[in-house]
Amino acid sequence: MNARLLRQLAVFALFCAGLCAPAAHAQTTPGTHAAAAAAWRKEFDDVCSRTEQAMSFSIEQLTVLVERCDALQPRIDRLEETQRKVYSVRLHQCRGLYAYVLESKKNEKQEGKN
C-alpha cells in the first residue's frame, strides 16, 4: 500500500514538475531576451561611439574595434527584420570607417619603413 502510494506521489510530483517547468521558463525567458537585447545594443553603442576618434587610434586599437564589429554582426543578424536592417547599415558604416583608417595607418607605417 505504502509502495503504491509512494509511486502515485512520485508520478504526481513528476506531473507537477512538468507543469511548472514551462512556467518557470516563461518567467525567465523575457528577462533573458531583454538582457540579450540590451547586451548587443550596449556593445554596439560602445564600439560605434568611437568613430569620431578613429584617426587618433593605433593600429592595434583599430584592429580590435574591427574585430568587435565583426563579432557583433551575427548578433544583429538575429534581430527582427527592421532592427536588423537599421543596425546592419549602421554597423557597416562604423566598421567601414575603422577598417578604412586602419588601412590608411598601415599604409603610412609601410611608407615610413620604405
Place this chain on the structure above:
Amino acid sequence: MNHRISVVFLILLFCIPLASQTGTKKKRPLPYDYGRVVISNYSESSGQPPVVFQHWIHRSMFTCRVCHVDIGFGMKANSTNIRAVDVQRGFYCGACHNGHTEVNGKKVFAACTAKPSFDEQKRCERCHSMGRKVQSDFDFFTFSAPLPKERFGNGIDWEKSEEMGLIKPAKVLEGFTIPKNQLVVQKDFDLNPKVEGMPDIIFSHKKHTVWNGCELCHPDIFMGVKKGNSHYTMVDISEGKSCGACHVNVAFPLTDCQRCHSKPVGEN
C-alpha cells in the same frame, strides 16, 4: 501642292525646337524643390502615392548625420527600402514622426497607422503627397525670408544660417544617437584640377564633419585611403559620385563653382 508644302514646313518649324529640348538638358529645380526626394518603395503597391520628402525643412532641424548615420537613411532615393511597418515600429521616418517626439517645442505629427481610418488618411497624405495638393505646416518663402541668401540650390546659405544662429540643426536624436566624444578634425587640403587656370579646390574637413561626422563619407563615398590616389572627374561628380553624393541634389550644387574652386590661381 503649295498648301501641302507649307503645312509640312509649319510642322517642321514646331517640331525641330521641341526635339532639340529632349537632349540631356536638365531643368534647374526651383528653390523650394531643390533637395526634394520622391520615395516609392512600396507606397504605390499599398495604394498610396509616393512620399515627397523635402530636405530643406528637415535639414534646418537636424544635421545630415542624425538621419543618414544614426537613423540609417541611405544616400540615394529608394535605397533604404523603407516599409510602412518599419516606420510604425519607430524607425526611419517613425524615429520622429511618432506623435510624441517634439522638435523645437512642437510635437511632430505621427506617420500612418497600419489601417488608417478616414480621418487618419489626411495624416498619411502629408507625406504620401505626390500629385496631391497638401498644405504643409511650413511655407518655404516664410521660412527662408530671414536666412542669408545664396545664388543656387535652395537659395539659402545654410552654413551662414547656422553661424548666425538662425537655424540650430540638432546633432542628437534620443534613442538613436550614440553619445560621442569631441571629434578629432582632420586637416583641410588642396585638390589640384587638371584644367589650367582653374582655381584649386580647398577641401575643408571641418566644414564637412560638423554636419556629417566621418563614417557618412568614409569609406562608402570616398574610399581612397591615400591623398592623390583617387581621381575625381566632374562627369562622375555630376552623376552623383564622390562630392556629387550631396552636391548634386541637396548641398549647394555644382553650378556654384567658386564655392569649391576657391583658391586664387597662383597662390601657394
